[in-house]
Amino acid sequence: MAKVFRLLLCVLLLIVSEATGEDRPNIIFAMADDLGWGDVQYNNGKAATPNLNEMAHSPNTILLQRYYSGGPVCSPTRGTVLTGRNHNRYCVWSANAGGNTADFVRPETMPLPLSEITVAEVMRQAGYSTAMFGKWHLGDFKKLEKGNEKWPISHPGMHGFDEWWSTERSAGSCTINCGCFSIATCVNGHYKEPPTCTNYYTYTNNSGDLEEWPDAIPGDDTHFLFTLAEKYIREQAKSQKPFFLYLPFHTVHIRYIATDEMREKYLKQNYTEEQADYFGAITAMDEVIGELRSLLKELRIKDNTLFWFASDNGALHNSPGSVNGLRGYKTLLYEGGVRVPGMIEWPDVISSNKVSWFPVISSDLLPTVRDILGVKPSDDRPIDGISILPFLQGKMDHRNHSIYWGYDIHGNFNGKYNMSTSGDQYKLMATYENGKVLRHYLYDLLNDLGETTDLKDKLPTIANKLLNQIEEWRKSVMESVDKVGCLGTGDISYFNN
Numbered sequence: 001m002a003k004v005f006r007l008l009l010c011v012l013l014l015i016v017s018e019a020t021g022e023d024r025p026n027i028i029f030a031m032a033d034d035l036g037w038g039d040v041q042y043n044n045g046k047a048a049t050p051n052l053n054e055m056a057h058s059p060n061t062i063l064l065q066r067y068y069s070g071g072p073v074c075s076p077t078r079g080t081v082l083t084g085r086n087h088n089r090y091c092v093w094s095a096n097a098g099g100n101t102a103d104f105v106r107p108e109t110m111p112l113p114l115s116e117i118t119v120a121e122v123m124r125q126a127g128y129s130t131a132m133f134g135k136w137h138l139g140d141f142k143k144l145e146k147g148n149e150k151w152p153i154s155h156p157g158m159h160g161f162d163e164w165w166s167t168e169r170s171a172g173s174c175t176i177n178c179g180c181f182s183i184a185t186c187v188n189g190h191y192k193e194p195p196t197c198t199n200y201y202t203y204t205n206n207s208g209d210l211e212e213w214p215d216a217i218p219g220d221d222t223h224f225l226f227t228l229a230e231k232y233i234r235e236q237a238k239s240q241k242p243f244f245l246y247l248p249f250h251t252v253h254i255r256y257i258a259t260d261e262m263r264e265k266y267l268k269q270n271y272t273e274e275q276a277d278y279f280g281a282i283t284a285m286d287e288v289i290g291e292l293r294s295l296l297k298e299l300r301i302k303d304n305t306l307f308w309f310a311s312d313n314g315a316l317h318n319s320p321g322s323v324n325g326l327r328g329y330k331t332l333l334y335e336g337g338v339r340v341p342g343m344i345e346w347p348d349v350i351s352s353n354k355v356s357w358f359p360v361i362s363s364d365l366l367p368t369v370r371d372i373l374g375v376k377p378s379d380d381r382p383i384d385g386i387s388i389l390p391f392l393q394g395k396m397d398h399r400n401h402s403i404y405w406g407y408d409i410h411g412n413f414n415g416k417y418n419m420s421t422s423g424d425q426y427k428l429m430a431t432y433e434n435g436k437v438l439r440h441y442l443y444d445l446l447n448d449l450g451e452t453t454d455l456k457d458k459l460p461t462i463a464n465k466l467l468n469q470i471e472e473w474r475k476s477v478m479e480s481v482d483k484v485g486c487l488g489t490g491d492i493s494y495f496n497n
């Protein structure tokens with residue numbers, strides 16, 4: 001009888017804890033834009049990032065020195081963060097520009113299809129509050145006045161976010177004197193030409209409608225995003241509802257613009273104006289990371305919050321950005337394009353600091369969240385990421401699933417593209433044209449970080465095995481593309497050929 005009673009008590013406690021959500025962690029996914037692997041101080045970066053350093057060395061953090069973005073440019077990675085699936089599966093081939101008439105009919109401007117299941121939707125369904133503040137870059141928010149009327153809109157409110165404030169795409173790191181987030185004309189905080197603006201929009205459940213933000217935003221934009229995040233986090237802590245917060249910063253995408261104070265800090269160290277802006281924008285973002293961690297502590301929710309920090313692709317070539325000795329930059333599938341800063345802090349689960357070379361990729365977020373929540377995956381679509389919960393718990397030290405990337409070379413979808421796959425040690429890169437492998441290379445990532453020596457002739461068995469894996473994956477992606485039914489059949493030709 002006592003046994004039955006104890007069992008009943010357990011069940012009751014389980015129900016109560018599920019109802020209050022007290023045991024379910026908050027999840028914050030913060031992502032820099034174009035921040036290279038070597039742009040953080042702990043990887044020899046020149047910008048001061050004391051707060052990221054502190055987080056990297058916290059006893060409750062795993063520093064992921066082999067963290068990958070799901071694509072080598074913005075929109076693709078953002079797709080992988082939200083869906084757990086490679087971006088090609090739903091036709092986000094490349095960076096979609098958003099709001100630019102010239103980009104309206106190009107296949108690479110595919111928005112995130114509404115048929116995709118996002119991590120925000122999964123969490124909302126599980127009773128979480130969900131919010132996003134920052135750069136969306138997965139579709140247009142409004143139909144253009146003059147444009148393709150059939151073009152779909154695809155904004156955060158349509159993808160599971162209860163509350164959001166967002167730009168369609170890139171914005172300067174600092175909005176001083178600009179009055180709007182300028183695309184390219186706001187230099188050093190001042191207009192050079194009449195601005196072309198990326199307008200910003202906000203949406204709440206209550207208002208229902210898309211609202212344009214009416215005011216100019218002064219100061220550093222990452223700090224501005226933090227004011228929204230802080231208000232949101234305080235409200236959630238008060239209501240004791242678990243939350244998911246997605247914070248995609250604009251820093252440090254061009255035009256990187258620092259505040260006067262930050263720029264001065266680096267000019268004094270004899271850096272060029274461009275470097276001063278670049279490093280200053282990073283340091284401002286770093287301040288926000290510190291403020292965010294302090295806020296979680298103040299509200300006593302730090303222990304129960306999984307805080308994932310990352311970048312969306314490697315540093316831009318010919319910028320002050322650094323890849324710290326890796327090969328390649330943004331837009332390439334070499335490590336410099338996809339290996340980026342990454343770390344996860346979660347005091348309730350991680351109790352000793354670890355610098356890890358376990359490969360983690362942005363598409364792991366959604367399966368990990370499902371695992372944490374005990375939500376079964378939807379079996380109607382392939383997921384490319386894996387749950388890294390066992391890894392965070394110290395129960396997994398080998399990644400049994402390969403990581404795949406696929407990206408076109410020239411951005412004009414002429415039937416030629418690169419594919420890569422990486423296991424624990426080796427990485428195979430292949431260039432395809434019309435469905436055939438033109439050339440391929442094999443690198444040993446553990447002993448040749450800079451991908452300098454092609455080993456395919458020396459290790460043909462491994463090369464062929466990985467080549468076969470890529471081909472299998474390519475077929476699976478093509479099946480997804482058919483199933484998702486992307487707009488305009490001609491648009492998928494580059495992957496289908």
Ligand SMILES: [Ca+2]
Pocket residue numbers: 033034073074253312313
């Ligand atoms: Ca980017």
